[in-house]
Amino acid sequence: MVDSGRGPQPGNTLGGDVMDLIAEARSVLERNNYSVIRSRESDATIYFEDGNLMGFIWAAPTVGDICREWETRQDSFLKANSQFLRKSDLKAWNLYAVFLAMDEPIGEDRSNLVGIEEDFRAARKIARGGISTSKDVLVALLPLVPIQAVVSVNPEDALVRLKERVTSVPSSAVEIVLGDEGYSPKGADDILRAYADKRNRD
């Protein structure tokens, strides 16, 4: 199947700079160590693969096109790559068919997309509409990539922050309250002594 130029392109009729879905998807996958190649049949389709997963992404013109053509596209991919898939042994079970479109799904198309994803025949499907930003692309491809959210690794010691904020309190009193020993009547006496000393000094 050849459908060169059918996928959404930059500067198309939607006006302004419209994201290139295929370029964005390729970028996401390559950043996460996937090998990506363009399909021979269509500029709107790319193939991807890493040590564990493989599959294709079709940037469909509309959600309606996904609903109508996803099965044809999947069969076409399987047929075109049958010799490779046979060689891949168990990896063929880790096959992904990804269908993306920029327009928002409305009406029945919403449930149709869910239905496509819930169909497990031949490949795991990702079928999404409303993909208009880089973040949308990343969210759609999350099943393929490692955890993206990063937790900062430099925790600040709350105790240090706390001590910096209570400079108006005599340091010996601060040490007593924030020390490891917890509350004690002697501690209370020592705090009073610290304040009495401060009064005498002042």
Next chain:
Amino acid sequence: MLIKEIEISGFRGIRKKLTIPFGSGFTVITGRNGSGKTSVCDAIEYLFTQKITRVSAEQAEGGERLEDYIWWRGKQRAPANSITGRLEDSGIVHEAWSVGKLGKEGRVPDEILFDKQIAPRDPLPALCRTSILRDELITWLSTDLAEGARAEFVEQAIGIVGTTQLENTAGNYVARFKERLKPIEGEYNLLREKISGILEEISETQNQATVADEESLRQWTETAAKLVGIQSTEVPKLLSGLATKIAATRGRADQLERLSIDLKAHEEEISKAAELLRQQELLRAEMTKLEATLKSAEADLEVASKNLKSANEAQPIYTSLAALREHGLRVGLQDGKCPLCGTRLTEETYHEHLQTIAEEVNQHQLGLDALVKKESDLQTITSQLRTSIETTRNQFNRYAADHQVFEKTQADMQERAKSAGVNISEDEVKTKFGIEKANLAELEKCSDALKGFAVSERVKDLLKKKSLAELDAEEVKKQSETVNEALQGVSTIFNEIRRVSREALEERLASLNPLLSELYARLKPHVDFAEIKYRMRGDVKRLLRLEVGDGFNPRFTFSSGQRRALGLAFLFAVYLSRRWCKLNTLILDDPMQHVDDYRALHLVEVLSSIRQSGHQVICTVEDPALADLLCRRLRSSDKSSGVRVELAYRPGSGVEVKDLSTVAPLPSRVLTAA
């Protein structure tokens, strides 16, 4: 830090030694129900904490707890009761650590497992709670937790520095100083009241004070000594004597004044008493007269009664005569003879006789009526006389009683006059009263003069007391200010602890949020709610609320399977945000239960993503097909291998490894090689 290997003997359902070499990438453990999958997870937890936390989630039954069943209890003896584990860090395998039934072996050192500087309180339970995700606790620890408990769980898991302990300590100091301040302020207020009282007394006393003049003082003390009748110049002693004398003089004057008033009133009573005596005499004469009349009337009555009695006794004869006459009139003469006596009579004579009888009867009746009336009249008269005598006697007695009262009053007056040293004379009493009043005035004048001198001394004393009280108050005020400053200080620390704690929590939660959002997006629990939000609120007690859509609580919106998927997203986010934890192993005990195929696949993908992020995954599943799926998707490689373990339970003998294999890596380039 990863778990390299575990050896389990005589623990739960495992009797003989069971060795599982974990893959550095992942390990999938499969087997039927009761094949020992959960026991392996329990053994890992027990190795770290010597506890199984899910025990606390289950109720004790019949006095027994799951803890009583930690070690093998089968008929055949276990060769040993121990768990031995090895950890691996960047390819370096640590020495083995063991725990046994007796608990004497060495457990894994804390510093191997976590960073103490940033770890939460009770880090080992927190580590296990967030690393080992058990089927029965997935929703219980996430969506089904109350908002407060959820916030606490997250705080614990993400490693807030122990601010709760600090808060408690600072709170105790705040409470202590508040408590200490109360009596000090109470004492200060009492001292201020005392000073005010002294000032008031000084002010009042100064008005009465007389400037001390030696000559005046000498004269007044001499006068007072004379008046009191003692040889002394001491003002307090003289004042005391004067007070006693004033009281006695005032008492006498009062007594005389009252006597004078009473005497005036008594004079009227004297004239009344004479009249009483005269009236008594009149009544006595009246009574004598009435009693004589009564006696005469009673004698007449006796005679009349006797006459009446005689007349009444003759009454039957007259009744018979009347009947005889009636009979004679009806029968008439019988053959010229009287029917009663047979005497020969003429008709005329016969009727004359009958008429004579009629007149006699009539005469008798008239006499009887007159006697009855006379007796009745005399009875009335005697009764009236007795009443009059009684009335007169009563009046007489009343006058006699009144006179007795008068005589008693008269005696009292005489007694009182005698007591006051006067005769019972109004004039004499008045004169004596005037004398006592003059004495009283003299005594009071002398007393006032001496008091004036005494007051100036009292003022001096009061001023001295005031100075001492002011010194005490100043000292207490200083104490109060010191405690107040200390209270302000510890309150500042207390407030800052809470602020810093909140800030730290918010910052760390902020880092948790993208993770939770991403994991939610990956697991997609609900098709209509693409995003999850959490909201932290509350200052004293923090609450962590999860929301979807327009503020809906997923706990009450989602199905159990959806809640489970959300719970996993939450727990994975918490697991991935633990910066304090060095152990990078995620353990899932049968997480696929109650999850549909679609979401199970999402979960596998998420585990694969976590694997890709450098974490070791250990997952137990019952379904062998699911185990195969996991082995294919969790990315076994030469550097980060996968292991598949199948466990089985042999009756009486316990759990054993049925099959153990390393998962071969998949071919790296197939599709894109061409």
